[in-house]
Amino acid sequence: MTNNKMKIASRFSKAVCFLLIVMLFILSSCMLSIDTSDDASTPSSIFESGDVSLQIDSDESVDESIDESSDDESNGEAVIPPEDSTFEVHFIDVGQADAALVICDGKTMLIDGGNKGDSSKIYTYLKNQGVTHLDYIVGTHAHEDHIGGIPGALNLVSSVGKVYCPVTEFDSNAFADFKKYVEAKGKTLTVPTVGEKFMLGSAEVLIVGCDPAAEDPNNTSIVLKITYKETSFLFTGDAEASAEEKIVNSGYDLSATVLKVGHHGADTSTSYRFLREILPEIAIISVGKDNSYGHPTEKTLSILEDADAKIYRTDLSGDLIVKSDGENVSVTTSKNEQTENDTSSSLPSEPTEKYDYVLNKNTKKFHYPSCNSVASMSEANREFYNGTRDELIAEGYKPCGNCHP
Ligand SMILES: [Zn+2]
Ligand SMILES: [Zn+2]
Numbered sequence: 001m002t003n004n005k006m007k008i009a010s011r012f013s014k015a016v017c018f019l020l021i022v023m024l025f026i027l028s029s030c031m032l033s034i035d036t037s038d039d040a041s042t043p044s045s046i047f048e049s050g051d052v053s054l055q056i057d058s059d060e061s062v063d064e065s066i067d068e069s070s071d072d073e074s075n076g077e078a079v080i081p082p083e084d085s086t087f088e089v090h091f092i093d094v095g096q097a098d099a100a101l102v103i104c105d106g107k108t109m110l111i112d113g114g115n116k117g118d119s120s121k122i123y124t125y126l127k128n129q130g131v132t133h134l135d136y137i138v139g140t141h142a143h144e145d146h147i148g149g150i151p152g153a154l155n156l157v158s159s160v161g162k163v164y165c166p167v168t169e170f171d172s173n174a175f176a177d178f179k180k181y182v183e184a185k186g187k188t189l190t191v192p193t194v195g196e197k198f199m200l201g202s203a204e205v206l207i208v209g210c211d212p213a214a215e216d217p218n219n220t221s222i223v224l225k226i227t228y229k230e231t232s233f234l235f236t237g238d239a240e241a242s243a244e245e246k247i248v249n250s251g252y253d254l255s256a257t258v259l260k261v262g263h264h265g266a267d268t269s270t271s272y273r274f275l276r277e278i279l280p281e282i283a284i285i286s287v288g289k290d291n292s293y294g295h296p297t298e299k300t301l302s303i304l305e306d307a308d309a310k311i312y313r314t315d316l317s318g319d320l321i322v323k324s325d326g327e328n329v330s331v332t333t334s335k336n337e338q339t340e341n342d343t344s345s346s347l348p349s350e351p352t353e354k355y356d357y358v359l360n361k362n363t364k365k366f367h368y369p370s371c372n373s374v375a376s377m378s379e380a381n382r383e384f385y386n387g388t389r390d391e392l393i394a395e396g397y398k399p400c401g402n403c404h405p
Pocket of ligand 1: 097098143145146237238263264
């Protein structure tokens with residue numbers, strides 16, 4: 001009897017112990033989830049209340065917003081790239097304006113289309129690329145140098161999937177034309193939601209910035225990140241420092257292999273904090289030769305140089321084609337027609353030239369002679385060096401973060 005009682009008692013205490021462990025487990029996981037939801041809400045301080053859930057439930061809002069598009073693959077879910085998958089971005093030289101055509105696995109997206117006067121260039125360029133349908137058009141903001149030439153594309157293609165713009169009304173002839181051509185294709189302008197995702201072939205597009213309420217049209221710019229396997233591209237429209245700050249505060253991963261530099265290289269964009277989040281290997285500046293704005297400015301060029309980004313400019317190189325194989329990107333320029341491999345992984349690990357290192361006297365960084373950033377370094381800052389790594393470090397130089405000398 002006593003034995004039985006003891007057995008029952010011990011079973012009972014085992015059960016209590018088990019229950020306690022289960023409760024502890026549930027409690028601790030509750031606390032964990034409280035922690036993460038806190039994390040999720042802190043970076044979105046820029047959003048008005050209620051927008052936090054948009055970020056968390058982004059899948060739902062995306063499904064809804066993509067319904068119109070006839071695409072088979074649009075809800076931001078991972079798509080396995082086909083065997084012959086390709087990805088390329090054409091930065092079309094439209095002078096002091098912006099235009100880029102993104103093609104992934106046969107799907108197409110036009111991000112801006114230059115000025116009104118660039119319409120025929122856009123028409124011809126897209127025609128030569130065999131474009132007959134545009135899956136997406138993004139007018140980053142209402143300024144003419146971004147949406148003015150989009151009618152050229154709309155004249156060419158037989159159909160359009162979806163057209164994004166941060167505003168649906170803007171008082172200018174260029175905007176009225178743009179809207180008219182979009183409507184002629186049976187579409188309306190869609191204002192994207194920050195956090196919205198969609199697929200372009202096997203590439204994922206994420207809207208990281210769009211502020212329709214911003215006072216300056218530049219700061220309404222749709223800022224988006226395209227990720228193709230291991231490589232990524234950040235398009236910034238004309239977003240200026242205040243918009244950049246909001247984007248940084250929103251907590252998205254902004255790191256990108258290629259950056260379309262904001263506002264044609266004006267020094268009101270490409271703030272230090274923003275650039276530090278991106279750390280691009282390649283920086284593309286879409287800018288007109290001898291433009292009256294003085295773009296790109298020395299300040300922007302030097303901050304990009306300090307970040308060890310290789311700079312390409314449409315005023316110097318014409319149309320630029322950046323191709324990605326998923327790991328490396330290569331740039332083809334139309335004016336000197338040379339292709340260069342431009343990622344750190346493709347750099348030789350040993351110096352091949354006759355100098356051991358190349359120094360940047362301004363940034364106090366040292367590079368292998370083969371490093372991308374050597375080519376874009378200004379001659380005044382550049383110094384060739386024979387000697388050891390330790391000597392350089394003792395002199396206060398730091399190794400480049402790209403070529404890791
Ligand atoms: Zn612009
Ligand atoms: Zn602008």
